[in-house]
Amino acid sequence: METDNAEPAARNDSLWLLKSIFSKKSSADGGADAAAKNPPNNNPPLPFLSPHANSVVARCSKILGISTKELQALFDVELPDNLRQPPSYARNFLEFCSYKALHLAITKPNYLTDKEFCRLTFDMMIAWEDPGVDSNLIDDETASCSNQDVESEDGWSLFYSNSTKMAVQVDDKKTVGPEAFARIAPACPVIADVTTVHNLFDVLISASGPRLHFLIYDKYLRSLEKVAKSAQNALGPQVIASLSLADDEIIIDVDGTVPTQPVLQHIGMSAWPGRLTLTSYALYFEPGVGLYDKAVKYDLATDMKQVVKPELTGPLGARLFDKAVMYKSTTTAEPVYLEFPEFKGCSRRDYWLDISLEILRAHRFNRKYNLKGNQQSEVLARAILGIFRFHAVREAFRVSSSNYKTLLCFNLAESLPGGDMIMETLASQMALITPSAGQQEVSISPNANRRHIFPVALLTLIRLKVVSLKEGEVNVEATYLAGNLRVGEANPLEAVVKQLEQDTGKAEAAQATVDQVKVEGIDTNVAVMKELLFPVIEIYSRIERLASWTDPYKSVAFVVLFSYMIVRGWIKYIVPSVFVFLALVMLWRKYVWRRRQLEAFKIVAPPSKNAVEQLILLQEAITQLESFIQSGNVALLKIRALLFSVAPQATDKLTLLLFAMALGLIFVPVKYVMLMGFLEYFTRYMPLRREDSERGMRRLKEWWIRIPAAPVQIVKPDDKKRK
Known part of the structure; x- marks a missing residue:
């Protein structure tokens, strides 16, 4: 008992000390x-x-x-x-x-x-x-x-390393919710963007609970400052000369400088280490270790149908490790693979994939909406600030990489259903920026009537000394509306993102139900499909029994009724009637059974099979599929032979048949054509016609067998990969 009471007492003493x-x-x-x-x-x-x-x-x-x-x-x-x-x-x-x-x-x-x-x-x-x-x-x-103000000697809080939850327990009243963070943080564009502010909040609180604590916020700002300083110091004269950068090109991140964390470039079966640099316009790879050769540029700005995606790679071209980014464009003879080796996971690859795609999509956005001057620079500045926030969170908190891509505006628009609405809203805002913005005096009223907005992201990079100021570009001395926010009003971008996130939540909830009902095994899935399609299968089997004339009275009644419907023109109402019936069933289910929960669909599971039996079953299914495809190819080749008159006699007969059918469709009303087709099919196996129908089908098969298939030649492609 004393031991049990000692632990809570010690914990309370610790909390009292921390509160003091x-x-x-x-x-x-x-x-x-x-x-x-x-x-x-x-x-x-x-x-x-x-x-x-x-x-x-x-x-x-x-x-x-x-x-x-x-x-x-x-x-x-x-x-x-x-x-x-x-x-x-x-x-x-x-x-x-x-x-x-x-x-x-x-x-x-x-x-x-x-x-x-x-x-x-x-x-x-x-x-x-x-x-x-x-x-x-x-x-x-x-x-x-x-x-x-409790800090260690290096300026960081005592709780930053591993005691965040304890700090939250000490001062849980001094925390911030998502709405407050979303209204204040975007007023400083480097801290948050209205498009991704809620996702940033979710990432920051992922390790500390439902609300944001000051310690986490302070650590995030410090990490953000380090990232900005790193980008500011990366652009030196030596780097500009070695990479041949443009005047307005910005270095965003560099990797491969540490020997234990190299970046490998794979082209064909060759691979070599080097340094990888991402700028606001391209990826640069410099082969070498310590001393680097001339950089190879992989453009992200020009429209060259670039493809950037994750890919498998390995030694000698083997596809073993899922740790590479593939780059391909019209200027590359073959795909280039940039591998980011690491012992555990693929977080480095995911990070570089996301930031490369963000720059690529920002340039595509500029081209799509024909943005110029400061409009174009503002879009790139938004993407760069998003990457800075992404990098800061990654370095400071090491949270799961699955949250990273949502911190990037253009990646978010690409991943969300309906993300094109985000891009359209952003484009309408960018169009309000004067392309040659040299604004001199700007009202600092948060709700001043204005016909245009201001390139606040670009101005932020200039003030952080990441971007050098061009003459006549923007007026740094003027006071701009940070974030272009308005008091008491929601930003249009934030409203669109909120709506899309609600729709995404519904889609994710629906997908969760899909994941729950997925079953393993081919035979089990076939059994589930048969049960779900039971009404369709049953209707088809009944029609087949009517067409086989096993019960002549029912068959005669069906043929007479359906023929009458065709002659009177009622056949066109069948499909609409089915749609109306289904709609009425759903409405009845919605309003009459709305309090009843849908019961689970019960399936009788087939006998269980071991792994070997499952493989044999899969092999049989693949064999049947291959046979079906072969039969389809043979039929298509025989039709090709008929079209090119490889079998002249068969072609003559088919030509006469096609002419007769064409004349019939021209001069005979459609309803009578349908009636003749229906009677031909459903009276084929009636007692009076059965023998003649069987004989006719036999002759048709014999005629089809005698038609030769058109020739096919398989040509192997030339292997031009480097050896």
Whole structure:
């Protein structure tokens, strides 16, 4: 008993110690709650805001250099009446202040590593969830997440490595939900994009629970800054000269520089290691180890019908390892395979496949919608920022690679059902960017009336010093609307993505039911198919019995009834009647049986077979399929022989028959043609015609057997692969 009580007591002591650590306030920084309790003299608390929201608004007013009262006056003047109604007044005012402040905050250098910026944006998200005065989210006795200054010597939190869940238990109130993250994070374009913001949130919380903790958010921003710095430092004069890069070409990522993690290029049966570089226009492979030869360029920008996909590869051309990316275009004589060897999994290959496809699809998007100038640069900048976020998450959290592709805008549009709607909406937004944007003065009002939007992604890369500024391209000094967000309104892209994700969820739920009903074994699947097709099989068997005249009375009644329907022209109503009947059955099932659950379809399983018997059964099925295909080929070759008059006598008879049929179809009404065809088929085996019908079928088979097949010659293709 003492041992059992010791573990909970120790755990409680640890939690108390951690809470005491998190409750310590820095005299220099001050917490959000402390700022709310002791606001500056010129910024008294606004009565309609919660304490935490007042703290955020006070810090926004400090960034903007105006008082909170002046901010409220601007809000009342600039926003329409429908956004200033009491139910949403506090939240819309908080968004207004947050967007204005962030538009200025992201103009500062190295803002991603600024603790104040990280704390401010996270507090904005917390305040967004409960902005009103009646908010109970913030506990006055608990320190804000912005006071969590416990760090190791290298600047990283003690909990980043392996204690995220413990940290969440310590301060579970200081977390953020998906909607708050989606409204605030895209205001800083490098942090999130409105198209993929919900997917980014899901990836960030994958290891810590249903809500986002400050520790995870802070770690993500630090990793993002490292990725941006790496891209900034990658573009040196020596690299530009060795790769022959264009003036506006950006290096996005490099792999193969570490000897233990090489990149192998396979062409034919040859393979050699080297360094792989992805830029905003192409893939470059430099053969060698340490010292590299001249780079080979694999273009992703020009329309050359490129194909980039995962592929198997191995030594001497063997297809053994699923760790390669295949590149093929009209300029390559044969496919090129870029292999990413690793002991476990294929995460390196998946990463390079996704980012290469993202650049390829961004260029296809530009060509499809004929975007020019800044429009084209903005699209590429969106793709590059998405890759930066992808890289940052991959390096910081090592989550499953299945989540990676959803962080990339153009890959997401390709993978979602109806993703073309995302592309059309994005294209309509890109069309509002002035191709030769040299905007000088731009209003920083989040809801200013505007006829065009601004290349915020391109401007973000310029401010991160990843892209060099061209003369007349964009005005860095002007203040742009970060993310082109509007207070109280959903971005059109976000609305489209939400709708498509709902449809995708329904499709995934339906696919889950499909996976549940799949059965193993050929014989079992055949049994299931027979049971499902039982009504069709039964109808067909009954018609066959009527045509065989085993019961003459039923056969006569059927022939007379059907013949009468053909003569009166009622036959055209049969198929529509079947459709109406099925529709009525479904409506009856929907409204009368709506409370009854569909019972499982019961199948009598065939006798179980071992693996050898299953293989024999499969071999027999393949043999039957091969025989069926052979018979079909023989029939087609005999028809070819008839068309080219290889058998003159048979061709003459067939020619006369075709002429007679053509004349009959011209001069005889269609209903009588149908009647004659029906009577011919259904009276073939009646007692009066059986003997003549059998004799006629025998003569027809003999005539068919005497027709020779047209000749066929099999030519082997030339093997031009390198040896």
